[in-house]
Amino acid sequence: MKAVLITGDRSGSGKTSITLALAALLSKKNRVQTFKVGMDYIDPSYLAAVSRRPCRNLDSFTLNNDQVQDIFRFGCRGADIALVEGVRGLYEGAEALDDTGSTAAIAKALDLPVVLVVSAQSITRSAAAIVKGFQSFDPSVHIAGVILNNIKGGSHKAKAVAAIEHYCNVPVIGAIPRMEEMQLAMRHLGLVPYREGSGRGNFDARIDTITAMIGQYVDLDRLQALMKEVSFSDTPTLFDTVPAPDLKIGVALDEAFNFYYADLFDILASCGAKTVPFSPVHDRLPDADGYIIGGGYPELFTRELEANDRMREAVCEISRNGTPVYAECGGLMYLTDRIVLKKGWQGSEREQSSSMCGVFNGETRMPARRVVSYVKGTSSPDSPMGGAQFRGHEFHYSEVVLDKDTRFSYTLSRGIGIRDNLDGAVAGNTLGSYTHLHPVASAGMFRHFTELCREKI
Secondary structure, eight states: OEEEEEEESSTTSSHHHHHHHHHHHHTTTSOEEEEEESSOSHHHHHHHHHHTSOOEEEOTTTSOHHHHHHHHHHHHTTOSEEEEEEEEETTOOSSSSSOTTSHHHHHHHHTOOEEEEEEOTTOSHHHHHHHHHHHHHOTTSOEEEEEEEEEOSHHHHHHHHHHHHHHTOOOEEEEEEOOHHHHHHHHHHTTOOHHHHGGGSSHHHHHHHHHHHHHTTBOHHHHHHHSEEOOOOOOOOTTOOOOOOOEEEEEEOSSSEEEOOTHHHHHHHHTTEEEEEEOTTTOOOOOOSEEEEOEEOGGGGHHHHHHOHHHHHHHHHHHHTTOOEEEETHHHHHHEEEEEEOTTGGGOSSOEEEEOOOSEEEEEEESOOOEEEEEEEEEOTTSTTOSEEEEEEEEESOEEEEOTTOEEEEEEEESOTTBTTEEEEEETTEEEESOEEOTTTTHHHHHHHHHHHHHTO
């Protein structure tokens, strides 16, 4: 099997659209396994769609090297090519003086060659200085090739390519002109997950537009020549022990709730749980021993969620009866009394309030300040997720304001949480948090949750 990592010199370099197109092109003749560096749900939804295999996340802040390698080995089974998409610039991470959380850390953990996407708008020889700087900043990261983006014309391309190949001794395997059609397609894809957008008819067409355009300007044969041959030992991974399922976990999965890491379903299976997908927008609540309501964009579907009052009432009832429920971010919002969208939200002329499940006394308000942060914390022993040290991520534009008597089971040493560095609101056996946990890094917490579900059978 061959593998390579695609990253950018900065956010906005074009690496996302380029990696998406390369995954689509390579998947025409190969079984391509995609990975995404960082705690992200949007890009993986598109990479999974074009490769027709679950995209898996790799993050060195939440995961240690053994866990990163476990996920990589497991994901690559049956694949011909592994394509890893980086996050932001190659060296951007959680800290200023080490590479924790960066693409570089993943490249080193997996010993993968790196193809650097450089936005060359308005520069030629300076592009070589950028690549040279990236090479020397950390020599243990192997930059094997370069793709130039935002090229204006033939002379621009010729100068930039000649400078990079002369001064940096790496091949330029692609030079992509600035194309308004591609920019427009990417803006329309924006922050909308594939699952939400695919039913609207033209999302696949937009992906096809990006793929067709980039396919003209990147040499796939040269890209594959840069890839590293990878082989794996027979050492079992975390996911290999799968007992016969003896409990069912309902997982909210629809256009409003779809932020899940692919590994969650493997972790649940390793805990003896069969997952039962359901839609809070469209369905009735299925019978299960416990429920998980992940993140997403419930604020875009408040009217539909409110209209499904049978679902909302059922969720509130099972929570009060002690059935374990775990909710992250959008799921937390759904469990409050109401979601309030302030005047001006998406052009609205007045404030809009929609009733939700009422598991937690309080409301969600949007928009609020933007919070994007890694999280570190401690879960109390009486938490539905068990006592543990954990790391995760939070990203939201909402504010959840809960009753002053609300009990919290997470104390954060990094991150914001719901209130005063507290997160993980608890009502009986229900926990709702802004913190997104990586299921591999927090496998013990999910095992505790499934054991709690098993106790209630």
